[in-house]
Amino acid sequence: MEDTKRIIVMENIMDENDRISIMINEKLSSHGFFAINVLGAPGIGKTSVIKSIISRIGDTKCYVVEGDIESDIDTVALKNLGIETVQINTHGSCHLDAPSILSSLPDFKGDNGGLVFIENIGNLVCPAEFNIGEHIKMLIVSVADGSDKPYKYPLAFEKADIIILNKCDLQPYVDFDEEYFTSGVRALNKITPIFKVSSRGQTGYEEVITWIMNRRHIL
């Protein structure tokens, strides 16, 4: 009985989330904004990837919505670089949901479109289940965390539109089996591109940006 009640409550929450997600996506699109839901485990380098992309993006207007359980460490760092950033603290909740994004979106008046990066809570599980108005999901993984992640956390890899393999500067010092990793991704997801970058060494980002800008114009 408890389980049935739980399932009904969860279904209602997911339906409501999806309804609001579509509303957000329409609002963003109507203002010419392309939104990227940035997913990945804690410490994988989500903020570093966002910073690296924005620093190379030229004149395109960029916003960041920064999701954290607690703290505003990344928001402070992004604002110090002159990047317009909104903080969402979930105070315990392990993912962002559409209602929290709806109430946090910047006022786009006077803007002519651009990119909105939504950095999700550091978690390779739950955030993949919730649409939050994004146009694409960008999944960040790292060579330091082993090559078996697609096998153990399939949903995030299945749903990703672009995969960033970060911390490639550490590859000589860790046991990362790239073939095994790629096979795992391809078993779940035939087409999503995998880009190898190092945020510390600032390598590999040109290809990422070309892909994002092309994808933005296709959608």
Place this chain on the structure above:
Amino acid sequence: MEDTKRIIVMENIMDENDRISIMINEKLSSHGFFAINVLGAPGIGKTSVIKSIISRIGDTKCYVVEGDIESDIDTVALKNLGIETVQINTHGSCHLDAPSILSSLPDFKGDNGGLVFIENIGNLVCPAEFNIGEHIKMLIVSVADGSDKPYKYPLAFEKADIIILNKCDLQPYVDFDEEYFTSGVRALNKITPIFKVSSRGQTGYEEVITWIMNRRHIL
């Protein structure tokens, strides 16, 4: 109204979980077993830490309960080393709970006590909220994942009885501010020891084992 219903359902689930957790703990204790709930983000090295401890533990009987969303990669690896291991696949759920442990515990007949390692789902958020019958919580973190984790994911650090700082062989190649990390831990948790290890280099484990064996005899 939806929120109220959700809170009531969640409270009932947590109460039931705690009741079963106490039951498991009593059962383990009565058989002389000391259970360690192993927490940490995906790819942080939870299985490697467990393997490294067990390989040095001498004659003490050890079991592993291996929690994964999908796959039995770690269970196969542990069994290949002759370690008795039980697999739990949660198929989507982001944490282990007490009912899943209750139905998975080995039959302890004929045993004279030992250690039970329960490797939780790779997630620095949700598993910290659920007691699963353990005597202590062991939190694994890594120098490759940045020094701000205690500030961003406080609950896991607050609840940890022992913290293992893994992948210390990578310290020369990453930006890990140890003082900032330790200050963050100490703001949440005055007493929990922090042990620096490298599972790849097999360093730092003697102190970890001494601490576990002492703690086992105190409780």
